[in-house]
Amino acid sequence: MEFSYHIEGGDFSKAGLASSEVKKILKQLNVSASVIKRVVVALYEAEVNVVAHAYEGDVRVDIAPERVVVVVEDRGPGIPDIPLAMQEGYSTASAAVREMGFGAGMGLPNMRKNSDELNIESEVGKGTKVTMLTRFNP
Amino acid sequence: MVLQEIAKMLDAEVVCGQEQINKNIRHAFAADLMSDVLRLDTSEMLLITGLANVQVIRTAEMSDIWCILFVRGKQVTPEMRALAENCGITLLQCKQSMFKVCGELYQAGLLPLY
Numbered sequence: 001m002e003f004s005y006h007i008e009g010g011d012f013s014k015a016g017l018a019s020s021e022v023k024k025i026l027k028q029l030n031v032s033a034s035v036i037k038r039v040v041v042a043l044y045e046a047e048v049n050v051v052a053h054a055y056e057g058d059v060r061v062d063i064a065p066e067r068v069v070v071v072v073e074d075r076g077p078g079i080p081d082i083p084l085a086m087q088e089g090y091s092t093a094s095a096a097v098r099e100m101g102f103g104a105g106m107g108l109p110n111m112r113k114n115s116d117e118l119n120i121e122s123e124v125g126k127g128t129k130v131t132m133l134t135r136f137n138p
Numbered sequence: 139m140v141l142q143e144i145a146k147m148l149d150a151e152v153v154c155g156q157e158q159i160n161k162n163i164r165h166a167f168a169a170d171l172m173s174d175v176l177r178l179d180t181s182e183m184l185l186i187t188g189l190a191n192v193q194v195i196r197t198a199e200m201s202d203i204w205c206i207l208f209v210r211g212k213q214v215t216p217e218m219r220a221l222a223e224n225c226g227i228t229l230l231q232c233k234q235s236m237f238k239v240c241g242e243l244y245q246a247g248l249l250p251l252y
């Protein structure tokens with residue numbers, strides 16, 4: 001099964017729409033609550049990153065019987081130093097993002113924690129592609 | 139503690155989700171930073187926050203948190219309320235400061251997550 005969603009950069013009010021839809025779908029498929037939470041928390045963090053750091057993005061979700069793959073691809077500034085960005089507490093988030101309750105530099109580490117495989121590709125000036133795989137029976 | 143007791147003790151208004159008012163709560167976590175909430179593995183808790191925006195409800199939705207208490211007189215907006223109702227999340231709001239609310243709930247026996 002495949003689904004896709006669009007994310008508008010800068011629009012915090014809509015961050016979470018894709019995660020919310022994916023949560024409903026996984027629930028219908030009787031995936032366990034703890035696995036659903038991992039998948040949607042990781043996706044939500046990725047959505048927030050597009051809203052906070054990029055211009056726009058697309059979410060593609062591919063669900064197979066044993067796993068889900070989530071790809072979040074954006075048009076944006078890209079990440080110049082991925083290992084640095086992965087460090088807990090590293091953040092370039094604006095004051096406006098922090099006022100929304102985000103920007104603690106914990107998003108990427110949290111995405112790693114909540115997925116079984118995380119892959120980040122990024123090109124400065126073009127955009128970022130985050131791929132997360134999570135198995136249903138760990 | 140039963141949620142109803144918490145509401146009464148703090149003179150908090152139940153904004154929505156009245157049907158869960160007799161549910162029991164043992165743990166609480168207080169944060170204005172949703173990034174911190176998203177890192178928790180636990181879901182069975184009362185989320186106490188002084189941040190009032192739609193992302194707080196979204197964070198609770200993704201984290202399976204079913205009850206949020208807004209402190210410092212922060213008002214739940216109609217958009218927040220609609221989303222919370224949709225997700226089955228109970229919202230309470232009270233006027234006291236974060237410090238006072240946490241102190242009172244701790245004294246009344248609510249447990250911290252860590």
Ligand SMILES: Nc1ncnc2c1ncn2[C@@H]1O[C@H](COP(=O)(O)OP(=O)(O)O)[C@@H](O)[C@H]1O
Pocket residue numbers: 049050052053054074076077078079085086090091092093102103104105106107108109128173
């Ligand atoms: N999609 C993205 N596009 C550009 N930069 C990003 C993106 N995602 C993350 N980053 C960079 O990585 C940093 C760390 O991300 P994260 O761990 O989610 O923390 P936060 O979003 O709180 O800053 C961000 O501050 C930003 O500099």
Ligand SMILES: [Mg+2]
Pocket residue numbers: 045048049052102103105106107108
């Ligand atoms: Mg982030």
